[in-house]
Amino acid sequence: MNINGLKVPIPSGSLNIAGGVAYRENPDAEFGFDQIFIPPTDGTKGVYSTPIEVPGGIFGLGIPFPGGLTTIKATVEPVALPTVDAFQLGVTLPARLKISNPLLGGNCYLGSASNPIMFKLGVSENGVLEEVPGFPDTAAVRNVTHADQTFAVPGASGCGLFGALNWAVNLRANVPSSSGHNSLTTTSDVFNIGADSLRTQ
Template sequence: MKSRNKFRVMSTVALVATFVMAGAGVAIADESSSGSSGSGSLGSSGAAEVDPLTFDGWGTCPIEDLEVTTCASVVVRGGTMKLGALSVPIPDGSLKVAGGVKYATQPDNSFIETFVAKQDGSNGVYSNPISVPGGALGIDTPLGLTQISATVESVGVPDLKVLEQELTMPVRLKLSNPLLGDDCYIGSVSNPINLHLTTTGNPPSEPIGEFPGAVFPAVPHSDAVFAAPGASGCGPLGALNWAVNLRGGVPAASGKNSLTTSSDVYAVAARKVRPPA
């Protein structure tokens, strides 16, 4: 995969290296989407629509860490997740990965990127519940009695590579319905869904207003090789795990699942985010 991306990465390095040498950082699109605990809430999905190439807040960048030179965020604008028999559309504004990036220069002048999440309990992943089409029975019923919502929760700090437009993160999917209780998950802390999202080509960038940074709009990401574990904690003492497994077609081995997204990836100088000394 590294060889596949080599040409694209080298053509991107010049841009991002400029940010780094200037004390660059990554933007946080839409401050209203910042969360403070759990999976990290993105805020109300009914918020006023904004220009996808602008942003107005920096609350998810760990600027208190002076080694962070870039503030970065991946704002998912749409996509689809398929887990076994489940196919769940991902609407605009339902998922964001945001934090800071530290860089170290190697003897060959290449960079090592380290993603750093803000210490707010989110692991740098901020999400809103997503409605599962068909609910618990696979069909929509009157009054939504079988409706299920799914929320992506991070179980570890993601690995975001701005230079290569790659995102790796271990997650679990929380399923919410009155019958399922509050601890129904596909995936767990010890056995997560391990996502590794990559792109192809050389995504073009655009400037972000007066900030020393850039946005890579509508970057296509995909992963079709991750496995999906079975359900746990669904219903009293896990009594409905079997029903969730049957409905979702999980556990599902690698090759039976996929995630495709279109995201705006922001990178802005952290020095511009920090308040004046």
């Protein structure tokens, strides 16, 4: 991920999206139907993420400090259900980034429910199609490259007491950052499994 020059590597397994896709008839849609994402019933919106450490920490210098005071971690949190295209393997994810550091409190974010970061990940490089033993109607596509260079990143909110450190997070993260100054590239394994296969397991 690159936010206006701030580059953040994304470790393998940091973000997973899982759920069902149902089809609703819509004569005005391109193929005559809409794809509706159905999340699990665990309150996650079908998005599972782990904190990602921001290189350089709070000062951008990578200088360690007792108690982790200079460490910054960012976690992708969905603010609404993602949109999943099971045919084109695309994903649109309205999200916010939770910024974690002992000095910033527990409510520091880039983006919000009313002003989310809109990741629109389309396939930029096709992966390798594989079979999954035991699931005859399954498409497993390995190493699919997704990319988005259109999303904007809002300024910080809720950082420090009464937002007193919003300015510091904005300075460190180079935000607000408009569309065209940011990018995200991911490599994913995508699994499409027919509902009938799952019902028999």
